[in-house]
Amino acid sequence: MSIEREFFEAIYARHGHRCPMSTLGGRLGRAAAAHVDSLRRRAVYHIDTCALDGIRVATGCHEIRVLDEGRHVLDLVDDRNGRGVRVALRPEALAIAGEYRRLDDLLDRDRATLDAATLAARQAELARVLDRVLEQLWTLPDEVLLEIAPTELDSVTLLER
């Protein structure tokens, strides 16, 4: 079952650019929302990344509690009882996103030292890698990208900001 492209376009429109992490946020949020059948959902995300915008679009939760613990883990629960689901990015997902990230960081580092032709070539290469990475993150099945488990959050974790 493939996800319609409009879903990801809505994320990028909100986020302001196309990137692997906002895409993965969409995958996390979409998988989590399928398990929490409630209009009153609450989200906790355990790292501060571009994924937040994808999670917002996918879950309708705009007030996400962010715990900056460096873990790519989303808790989405029914606000009424704290029960829901925990979805984490698998190492495979982070490896795919990391390929683009490394290239992007290298280009940032080298940018000032590159002549115009080299800079254009490097930017074109980066754009090609981004297209390939996004295609994978749009289409790979949940089982490859995500780890999904039931969760229950106490009211302290849910409510503290």
Ligand SMILES: [Zn+2]
């Ligand atoms: Zn981004």
